[in-house]
Amino acid sequence: MTLRRIQCDQLQVGMYIHAFDGSWFDHPFWSRNFLLRRESDLETVLRSDIATLLIDTSKGRDLPLPAQAFAQTPAEDTRTPDEKTAAATQVVNRARDVVRGVFDAARLGKAIESCAVSAVVEEVVTSIESNRHALLKVLRLKKKDEYTYLHSVAVCALMVNLARQLGIDEQAAAELGTAGLLHDIGKVMVPAEVLNKPGKLTDEEYVLAKTHALEGYRLLGEVGNLPATALDVCQHHHEKIDGTGYPHGLRAEQISEAARMGAICDVYDAVTSNRPYKDAWSPLDAITRMRQWSGHFDPQILSAFMVSIGVFPLGTVVRLRDDRLGVVIEGGRNSTRPKVLAFYSTRQREFTRNELVVAGDERSGNAIIAEVDPAAWGITREKIDRLVRLGVPWV
Structure with a gap:
């Protein structure tokens, strides 16, 4: 635990509030300690009579260092843009190869190597921390014939990046990255001609395609040592806030935060990628349209996602x-x-x-x-x- 006292107006989304100074009656929340996730809650604190509070920087964001401190830190990344892109490309290529191996093993009924998955996720987490813009840029340039594998890598990276924006701790962020990497594993059980069909799916084909959520949950359940978050996201990343999603038609708070995050990351990467049946949307078009799909996504998490990718x-x-x-x-x-x-x-x-x-x-x-x-x-x-x-x- 690392506590730090700050002024109320220094509070930011992503910080973990350990305690409010003063009387319990002075603050507007039932709990004295929680992760501040929403701008609306931040504004509630700012409008209150609270002057100072304690944050736990081991569980959430710290105050940003002044600009001169960043300029002096020896850890500053001094690589050129081309060097950053080359490093990101190496991470993406290694992750793609691991995902291909995982999918091929699952297709053949072989065991999924969870150690290889963990190593890839760790590398993606490190790259997000040091080379975020380059990594996300490289992942947007995926080719149509690599979509299946690179989509999984992209969702992994987007999940970690979103977790970072929400102030989620490192271990939970890694579990979310694992969930993103494996969320579509059930597609190995769906015929390729259905997944890659250039036109609209028939009703029968659509029903078949939707089975990938439960098939993936079954496959991951057989592994035994994956985080529960991975199974949850795999099964529920197509649920919608208004209850019209699948496979269970869950609504709002019935859907875990991880699955709501997965839904956004999955759709965003899908619509900004070139597919056999459609051209990619620009990031701005994608976010604009996704915000218009009432009842589809958690609006608070979608807002945080928008900030995390800068669109x-x-x-x-x-x-x-x-x-x-x-x-x-x-x-x-x-x-x-x-x-x-x-x-x-x-x-x-x-x-x-x-x-x-x-x-x-x-x-x-x-x-x-x-x-x-x-x-x-x-x-x-x-x-x-x-x-x-x-x-x-x-x-």
Whole structure:
């Protein structure tokens, strides 16, 4: 346990609250210690009478180091972009080969080598921590004939990356990565002509394709030493919040957080990949459409996923690391460096002079750390729409 006392306005999503200072009656939550996962809960704390609190940095995020500290740290990655891409490509290729071996073994009724899976996941976790952008970029460039295996690697990486955004601890993040790597193992039991059919599936073919969730659960259950999270995600990553998913038609909180994360990572990678029957959507198109599918995904986790990959639709209200609110007015090239019109100080609780900024990386004051509901700050949607019109086009 590593405790640190911070000011209330230093609190961020992903931090683990160990205790609030002052009386139990001063804070608005039943529990005194919990992982702060949602922006809405953060805003509730900021509006309370709490002045200081204790966070446990061993269970969640710590305060960011100042910019000069990052510049001086010997652990800073000084590799060139090409070197980072080459390193990420090696990780992806090794992971792909392991996944191919796991799928082939399952197809032949042989044992799955859990040690090989664990080694791959560990390597992906390390790469996400040190080389996140390069790894996710390489995984987006998968070829159609490699989709089956690289999709599993991509979902693994996206799950670990999302866990990182949510402040989930390292061990649980690795288990989520394992779940992502193995979530589609049941597809080895579905005929290839169904999986790769270029046109729409018939009703009979669709029923057959859906069996992969339960088949995968059965296959993983025979391994015996995999984390329960892997079996859960394998079985339930096609469930939907409104109960229209499969195989069990679970609703909302009946679906575990891990399975809700898996649903988002699986769909995002699928729709942004070239497939035999469709061309890839851009990341921005994918996120925009996924947010419009009411009842499909957990909106809070989808919001965190959006932050984790740095893709924000036009008009999204966000919180910057320097405690300003801004509205996304342009996605930028490939939507990876959104342009934001900053307009409000959360510390002063007042509107500021509008400033156009390019969202920086996570060490920057301009880094986007969360999506925000403007109503929680007394800001109307009409005000946001006016700001969008003011900020476009980028000048």
